[in-house]
Amino acid sequence: xxxxxxxxxxxxxxxxxxxxxxxxxxxxxxxxxxxxxxxxxxxxxxxxxxxxxxxxxxxxxxxxxxxxxxxxxxxxxxxxxxxxxxxxxxxxxxxxxxxxxxxxxxxxxxxxxxxxxxxxxxxxxxxxxxxxxxxxxxxxxxxxxxxxxxxxxxxxxxxxxxxxxxxxxxxxxxxxxxxxxxxxxxxxxxxxxxxxxxxxxxxxxxxxxxxxxxxxxxxxxxxxxxxxxxxxxxxxxxxxxxxxxxxxxxxxxxxxxxxxxxxxxxxxxxxxxxxxxxxxxxxxxxxxxxxxxxxxxxxxxxxxxxxx
Numbered sequence: 001x002x003x004x005x006x007x008x009x010x011x012x013x014x015x016x017x018x019x020x021x022x023x024x025x026x027x028x029x030x031x032x033x034x035x036x037x038x039x040x041x042x043x044x045x046x047x048x049x050x051x052x053x054x055x056x057x058x059x060x061x062x063x064x065x066x067x068x069x070x071x072x073x074x075x076x077x078x079x080x081x082x083x084x085x086x087x088x089x090x091x092x093x094x095x096x097x098x099x100x101x102x103x104x105x106x107x108x109x110x111x112x113x114x115x116x117x118x119x120x121x122x123x124x125x126x127x128x129x130x131x132x133x134x135x136x137x138x139x140x141x142x143x144x145x146x147x148x149x150x151x152x153x154x155x156x157x158x159x160x161x162x163x164x165x166x167x168x169x170x171x172x173x174x175x176x177x178x179x180x181x182x183x184x185x186x187x188x189x190x191x192x193x194x195x196x197x198x199x200x201x202x203x204x205x206x207x208x209x210x211x212x213x214x215x216x217x218x219x220x221x222x223x224x225x226x227x228x229x230x231x232x233x234x235x236x237x238x239x240x241x242x243x244x245x246x247x248x249x250x251x252x253x254x255x256x257x258x259x260x261x262x263x264x265x266x267x268x269x270x271x272x273x274x275x276x277x278x279x280x281x282x283x284x285x286x287x288x289x290x291x292x293x294x295x296x297x298x299x300x301x302x303x304x305x306x307x308x
Contacts, residue, residue: 031060031140036068042075042126045175049073050168053131060136069101069132069139074172076179077124079112080187085119087308088190089300091222092176093124096200096279098146099164100132100139106281107199114282118297119306121189123180127172127205147249166208173209177216193305195220195238200250200279203227207257210238220305222296223257225278230256239267241299243292245276267303271295 036059055070080086093115095107102108104126112122133139177194184191196218198206203226210221211231218238225244228251240261244251261268276289283290300306 029063031062031136033136034059034061034066037066039075039077042077043179045074045076045172045179047074047128047168047171047175050128050131055131055134058136065106066104067097067101068104068126069097069129071102071126071129074128074175075126076176077109077112077126078187079109079116079122079124081116081119081121083188086121086188087119087306088121088188089119089193089305090121090123090180090187090189090195091115092173092180092194092196093122094127094173094196094198094202094205095124096198096202096225097129098143099130099166099169099201100143100146101129102126103199103279103281106279107202110282111197111199114293120300121187123176125172125176125202128168166205169205170208170213173205174213174215177209177213177218193219195222195305197222197224198226199224199281200226207231220300220303224292225250225280228254228257230254230260233260233264233266235264237261237264237266239303241269241271241296243271243273243289243296245273245278245280245287245289247275248278250278269299 036057050072053070053072057068057070057072059066059068061067093108093112095102095104097103104124108124112124115122132142173196180187180189180194181191183189196206196209198204203223206221206223207226209216210218211234220239220241222241224242225248226242228244242258255270255272258268258270271292273287273289273292276284276287280287280289282293
């Protein structure tokens with residue numbers, strides 16, 4: 001998934017993970033193996049392993065973005081706002097990657113840094129993934145096939161594809177929520193203002209947490225370039241902010257999700273941008289989707305989530 005990158009925000013994150021010396025990374029779309037970055041603040045969630053997962057966690061870089069796969073142990077990394085700026089609002093950030101890999105920089109650390117800079121506590125959830133091939137070459141084939149399958153236009157006559165089992169991932173999200181609430185005083189967290197933001201597959205996990213979890217009581221949710229299929233909305237569903245681009249290869253014109261929230265009379269906002277593709281993270285230069293984060297902050301403010 002090619003995307004133009006905001007180099008300045010990349011440098012911020014690479015400094016955090018100790019990889020700034022590799023800033024001259026290739027931008028040719030190929031996958032390059034890298035050593036696992038240091039994650040000194042990552043907190044193990046203790047949710048267990050992954051069945052039938054023989055391969056060890058490994059990292060690679062594509063389009064400049066550090067990515068992880070074969071994750072068997074979930075972690076949560078805090079990006080706490082400066083206490084002088086902190087307003088108590090907190091966001092669990094779930095990167096995407098088709099549940100086969102995680103875009104840790106573009107859809108994780110960078111987003112968390114941006115939230116913390118605005119006074120919002122952010123926590124990057126590195127959730128467990130489905131097993132993938134031992135070699136990077138074989139994995140690339142699996143990844144390309146997953147994207148090709150996902151990009152096919154839905155056929156009303158064909159049976160719906162199975163959604164997959166998110167038991168592990170949902171447990172990880174619930175454990176993240178429980179950890180944050182247990183340390184709320186220490187981290188300046190208002191337990192009534194904990195939300196979740198997910199990108200692509202992370203958006204699906206965000207939706208599953210909001211719709212299915214009886215343990216995580218999210219105050220707001222933000223699925224970013226996730227599925228727009230209609231869903232059943234419970235009466236206590238949280239306000240929803242969604243953003244995606246028309247030229248996203250996974251978008252086929254369906255905005256049933258928004259209509260579901262609208263029909264349930266729960267606050268909902270959709271930003272459907274002219275361009276930006278899929279995987280734009282905080283935004284791509286010279287694309288209309290580059291402004292979604294500012295719109296998101298305004299939405300949080302109008303809905304009272306940025307008041308101390």
